[in-house]
Amino acid sequence: MSQKPRDRLSRVKTGASSRYSGAIEESESLRxxxxxxxxxxxxxxxxxxxxPWRRQDCSAWGVLVSETMLQQTPVARVLPRWEEWMRRWPTPHETAKAPVAEILTVWDRLGYPRRALRLQQTAAAIVEHHDGQVPSTRDELRALPGVGEYTAAAVACFAFGVPEVVVDTNIRxxxxxxxxGHALPGKTYTAQQRRxxxxxxxxxxxxxxxxxxxWNIAVMELGALVCTAxxxxxxxxPVAELCTWRRAGFPPPTEEQKPRGQAWAGTDRQVRGAxxxxxxxxxxxxxxxIASLPLPAADLDQRHRCLESLLTDGLAEQRGDQVALPGVLR
DNA sequence: AAGCCGGGGCT
DNA sequence: AGCCCAGGCTT
Structure with a gap:
């Protein structure tokens, strides 16, 4: 299937009341x-x-690349990396052919570089199984590496106009x-929240x-710009007058709802990143x-262990005593 | 259900 | 200097 123009969201008219066809007797909550x-x-x-990934001329591949990058990174940091990625590899076909080292270099410091690897694997799967075209259904998308429940629904909806229920933490x-009427949704995505x-x-x-x-994109944007954590x-x-939490007097988050801080200094993630x-x-x-990492404490065991994990993950390669990004060493 | 996986900007 | 952040995968 060819990639459709994506201007439909901006053409939606608001204010029509005939939108809810099945509503014979509207309940209060439906109202x-x-x-x-x-x-x-x-x-x-x-x-x-x-x-740029919301513009009508953005391809479905562009949407998938943006959603993957945005999984863990704020918009401001994604923008330049997305532009560079799409300039170099505007289709799954070109992405699949790219050297892994270049993939990881353009990914730069977006974080969680295994996702860059999975994005390239997804490009290869699209070339092999979908004739190079990003699939448009939730189930086909969900089967791609690195594409979970959120990203599958988001790409189906934002790239193809399929009305899937999109749920990310902003929306939750x-x-x-x-x-x-609660302050925060809690740490785990429960069946109740899905309902x-x-x-x-x-x-x-x-x-x-x-x-x-x-509705999907509006609630996500509302959570990102206004209803922040x-x-x-x-x-x-725009919905302050309707908000249950506000009408209840802003009850504070319970202990259960408060997010747990993630340690950073001294973690394997910091060492792997360095x-x-x-x-x-x-x-x-x-x-x-190993010796030259710009990190304060020198735990050599940890550094070696982290390098081994990068080799295992396919994020690095070793030949003899030389280490490099994959494919760089002969 | 819980833990692992980056990195930077805001307070 | 500390605090906060978010989806997918593995166990």
Missing amino acids: LSQAVHEAAVSWYHRAARDL RVHTRVFS LAHDVFPDPEHDCGQFACA RAPQCGAC LMAALRCGPAQRSVL
Whole structure:
């Protein structure tokens, strides 16, 4: 299937009341969710950021690359890396052919470089199993390496207009506040939260799913720009008057809901990151590489263990005493 | 269900 | 200097 233009979200009209065909006797909660739909989608058309992967001429591959990068990294850091990636490898075919070392170098410091590897593996799978075209269904997307429940739904929806229920942590947080009245959604994605997301989802039949897709992106943007985790800007929120959390007087998060801080200094992740940063500069002698990391404490056991894990992950290669990004050494 | 996996910007 | 962040995969 060819990649469709993606201007449908911006063409959705708001304010029509015939959108909910099945509503014979509207319950109070359905009425609430409908009011939230209208306010959120209307706000999105006014306030959304102009991001390159949202433009109508962006390919489905561009959407998949952006969603993969955005899984762990803020928009501001993704933007230049996405532009460079798409300039060099604008299709799955070209991505699949690229040298692994270049893939990892362009990924740069986006973090979790195993995802760059999986993105290239996904490109290869698309070439092999889907004739080079990004598949458009949730199940086909879900089968690709590195594509989980969120990314599969997001690409189906944002690249192809399929009205799948998209749930990321921004969306979970907005749902929890607006509809459940809690400050934060908690650490794990529960079956109850999945049910809530489906319960408040607009009728996917209406409008060929355009409005449902607009709802997904609108709630995600609302969570990113206004209904943020730490300092929500309720004064700028289009659904403030409807928000259950606000009407309940902003009850604070329970201990269970508070996020657990992740240690950084001294962790394997920091050491692996420093090793990858050094390897991106070029091949090195193993002992020199290990000794030259710009890290305070020198735990040689940990450094060797982390390098071994990079070799195991396919993020680095060793020949003799030389270490480099994959494919660099003969 | 819980832990691992980067890195940088904000307070 | 500390705090915060987020999806996929493995166990």
